[in-house]
Structure formats: C-alpha cells, structure tokens
Amino acid sequence: MTAHEFPVRVCQAADASVAAQLLHDFNTEFATPTPPVGVLTERIAALVGRTDVDVLLAGDPAVAIAVITFRPSVWEPGPVALLEELYVRPALRSRGVGAAVLNYAMDSARARGVTTFEINVDEGDVDAQRFYRAHGFTEIEYPETGERAFYFHREL
C-alpha cells in the first residue's frame, strides 16, 4: 500500500469520532495522558468549520490525522500556521502518508496566505526532526550562529 491509497481530505463533522480515536491512539502510543474519545469527539466536532484550524485525515477509514492552527501575526500580512499534531497509524508508516498529509497542510496554508509554517519538535524525537528537515523545515533561527529556539510553557 502507498500513500495514494490514503487520499488526504478535510475532516467533516461525521468524521469527528474517527479523528478523536486517532488522537487518542496517538497519545496512548506515546504514553501521554489523553482525554477520553468522547471528549475528543466533541472537541473535533467544534473545530470542524472554524476558519482558524484545519483538521485533515488520510484514507477512509482514516489512518492519519493532522491538526493545524492559524493565528494572526504583526510581522506578516497573512496568518502564521502551526502544525499541532501529525499522527500516522504505526502499521502504515514509512509509506509517504505523513508526507502527503504535511504537503496537503502546506498547500492549504499557502492558499490562506500563510508564509510561515511552524512545528514544535521534541529534542529526542530525531526521526521527526529528520522528517521535518526533509520537508524544508529548520530549527535554526540565526544561520550565522546556528542558534535555535526553545519552546517554553507553563500551566495557568
């Protein structure tokens, strides 16, 4: 099977529970606490149709999901895109499905006037870093020094 057998599409309200199950399995695979599938289904359903988020699926039944948000910027005329999630079912990896989803996401972002596309990647996730570098991303903020940027966060 190749990526062509899992065409990328925009998640519809009817897909919310399938999308939620993928997100749930994503967290479970990486031993991250996850809301129940029912809660995720409601959240996905609330996101479908919003203009500040893309939820993408690949295949039917879906075997991959991506969530991309768009937010306003003072530096650029268009919004900035952030890839929040990208998950491919383990049995279907290394076949180009993730690449197809990412390319669809970038095309969708371009169509919205996005000129900066962002992703936060864990330091130890060298496979993901290789994947994103192969797709034109870099963690280098200042090429002359090689300086990177860290993702800081806190709970409120």
Add this chain to the structure above:
Amino acid sequence: MTAHEFPVRVCQAADASVAAQLLHDFNTEFATPTPPVGVLTERIAALVGRTDVDVLLAGDPAVAIAVITFRPSVWEPGPVALLEELYVRPALRSRGVGAAVLNYAMDSARARGVTTFEINVDEGDVDAQRFYRAHGFTEIEYPETGERAFYFHREL
C-alpha cells in the same frame, strides 16, 4: 520610576501607531528586518477588537508592548495562549514593567479559560530564559529526562 507608573492596559485603535513604533523599535534593537511603522500600524489596528489576540501596552505614552495569540486545542477545553512579542524600552528595563505586562497577560489568559501559556525563546537569550523561568515557565517537556522541544519553521 517603577512599574506602578506604567500601568498595563489593552491597546485601543487610537494606540495603533504607538504600538507599531514599539514593535518597529523592538526589531531595530535586535537587528531584525521590520515592516515600516505605517504597515505595522495597519496590522495592529486590524488586531484590536479581535477575540483571538491581546495587544497590551504599559504606560501612556506606552513604553512596553506584548502581543498574545489564542488558538483552539484538542487537548484542553480552553484555548492555548502564545506570547508572540514582549518588548520594554531599554531605558525602562529591570523595573518590573515586563513582569507587570506578563502577569497581566497571564491573568487575561486565565479569564479566557486558558490552561497552557507558551513562549518560544531563542537559545542564546539567557536573560529572557531566566525571566520566564522566574515566572513559572519551563522548557522541560519531560521532567524524567529533561528533554526540551525545539521550534522548527519554514517559509512557504
């Protein structure tokens, strides 16, 4: 002078050119290319009143600015906040103005139901890292390993 002399407030349409000048000076100080003040004024004016962004100023005339965006999340019931910019005029640093702006931003985010507040900080900007750690932020994603996350990006 102390931070109390520069009360934090929400940027109004009439403040757009002052806010734009601060953002322009921010970039100029750090030798970053910047759009002209006129362009930034239009962008700020377009952001004022939007529900997915806070533009904050401190003092009148303003001596500090912060821009915070809010985007939907599948993992949390409320939006996620990202501190996009925080700038204090050089002559007024180390007086608590930045802390007052950041605290105002976090209070505003809490009032919107935000439970995760994020910031990307340059690797070499150890002063900023110290400032954010002192305000409860961490770059550690996984306390058991000390793993961080990197900010990746690409132009479209």
